[in-house]
Amino acid sequence: MKINSTQRDMTLKEGKFRLRSGSQHYREKNNAGVYENNRGYSTDYCGSFTGKSEAAATVMKKGGILTSTWFNKLLTCSKKHNVSTSALVALVLAGVLRPAMIMTLPGEKDKEDKIYASGHSMASAILGFIASVILTSPLDNAVENLFNNNGYLKTSNEDDGKLVTEKLKDNTEKPKVFSKKLTKIGRIEKSLEQRANLRDEAGKIINRKSRELFKAMNRHRDALNTLLKMIPDFIISVPRAILTIALIPPILKYVFGVEKKKAPEQQKENNNMQPQNTKMDFIDKPVFQEVINGLGKGGVN
């Protein structure tokens, strides 16, 4: 009698070994995206490689960046911190892509100019981002706090490891109204909401006026929110630009080790002008003018 023992090592070394374990139903249920394109490990066997569930792995594969955590955070930031996210986009575009593009453009002669332009771009993007985040983030948070609480303000404190939020109160221990306009909008919205969504049996809106007013209130609130968040950007744009212009030379010099040579354009312009001027002076001289006029007359005659 011959007894063979086959031992398989179910590790990643197995390469494209396809698992066929479990009931048929289970296999079918989980087949999509898991057994296909097997890369040597299976989520139903050893748990997810990344610590996520199998279903999540399947969705992640299909959704790409749309299901990633960082993308969700970026979208939340886009809504809550408009200016900072714009600055972040500018940081990627002007701080990474633009220098990379400038450096890959053809032209060996103006390599120093390219390095300077790239450094300039990076420095302005970094400064713009830092300035925007520092200056506008607290302002955005203030707007969010005021709008989310319909003109009231909430504070959050930690009590025994739990986050406790409460509305700020006035002297009479009642919640204090900080923005009358927002409180009014909130109150109107609340009273209109039910009436605005009333429908008859056919599904048609009963009270169109209320619905229109409700929508108008929503839009006014959104416009106010956008303007309140963007106004700081307008205010800081001038000092930010001045600060950027002022700080770029030292940043280029001490951080990037690049220094701009003194006005090559103006020198070039002067070089172009000099021969022209001398030439024109030469021709403009009265003696030459007489000679030219004399020759012209002679030619015609």
Place this chain on the structure above:
Amino acid sequence: MNITLHNNTYNKYNQNFNNCRPKPQSFTANASAVTIDAAEKLIEQTGKGGSSFFKPVSDFYNKCSLNIAKYITSKVADSKVLNYTADKLKNNNNLFQHCLTLGSLITSGLYMQRTLTNDKMDKDRKKTLAVNQFLTFLLSTIGAYSLDKYLKSWWENVTSKYVGLQINDLNFNKNFKDIKTAINKVNKALKKNPNADIFKLGENAKEGLNMSDIGKKYFEHALKKAVENSDSQVKSVSGLSLNKYIGKLVKDEHIPKLSKELGDRIAGMGLLRSMLVFGFVYRFFVPVVVTKPANWLCDKYLEHKKSKNNVNNAA
């Protein structure tokens, strides 16, 4: 007689179905994943205020935000000027884009002003450069608005895909795209033949799309609404926006009500598109592609002007 003992580790899973279920991984093979996990935990802790290192900073930050809200934001929010502006602009769909443009105009204006007050340049050059900067800004703004509008429909499809993934409804995106395609087909057919029966056009549009019941329902609803809203012959069927579609699905309980966070993220998708487009045009395309040819044209113009002046002087 041959007896083969399959001593495979996975055999025991064949015997017990429950063991096949995903198990929490006790190790992470990828070193970078460990770092990312640790960073995520740290960020999470910091966000919750659990990190003692960042606590003073976050406390100071929160205090600043609260005081700004108390003394500045609340006053500005109640100001008549801002409310008047918001009231006038509330129906504008491109308010955020206008704000981005205004911000860029302020920065460009500052650079123009610096060019005009630069003592190192001659008068002609200063003026031409300032005009050049203004024209560059103008053209790039038109380009940014056009690109933003052009990408709007495609981006809406991406957003619907995003929403579908977030609510685990894989047919969400397909249904939305099908309805939009069918409406576009009907509108195109109506342009060619304005007297055609809209419901027949609708039937034709549905062919080949393999629409689901939900898709058909809302497409037909859009056709009926177009008929109701028109006095005589239907000229066009109004397009379905993603927000409206979500609202209808929620109302008819095809999907659960979206959380505020997800609503914010969906709104963030629209804002992100404009940020990317305007950022791309102002911060990448214009400096790399437009500025150099514009400066070259400016130099050529100045040379031409000088030579013309010289010829005039000579004459």
